[in-house]
Amino acid sequence: MHKYERYLDEPQSMLNRNSTISGFFFGLSQVTTFITFGILFYIGTIFMRDYGVSLLDVFTAVYEVFFAGITIGNNSHFIPDMNEAKISAAHIFSILDSEDEEQIQKREKSRMLTAGIVGHIKL
Numbered sequence: 001m002h003k004y005e006r007y008l009d010e011p012q013s014m015l016n017r018n019s020t021i022s023g024f025f026f027g028l029s030q031v032t033t034f035i036t037f038g039i040l041f042y043i044g045t046i047f048m049r050d051y052g053v054s055l056l057d058v059f060t061a062v063y064e065v066f067f068a069g070i071t072i073g074n075n076s077h078f079i080p081d082m083n084e085a086k087i088s089a090a091h092i093f094s095i096l097d098s099e100d101e102e103q104i105q106k107r108e109k110s111r112m113l114t115a116g117i118v119g120h121i122k123l
Helices: 002-051 055-097 101-107
Strands: none
């Protein structure tokens, strides 16, 4: 039993460390969300007081900013793929821009393109 418990010590310590890090970043994301909401509503009340903006317009603006942030967060995992897509596009354009066999022969004034094909077809 003691031997089994010793084998569990390392995974348990890794689990504790990963849980702490995960909990920290989850808490950080929650704090960021609530601070953002607080700032948006504070700015909204200033606009209502100073510029006569309606409450409906404030809520609309707050939720537009909030959902834009959610969309950015949901699509952020595509960022590495965007770089790979740019590299792939560069490779495709380099292939399209390169000379093909006919262009090389024209540039070198090859006789292969100008020589006619002579042959006899037997039936």
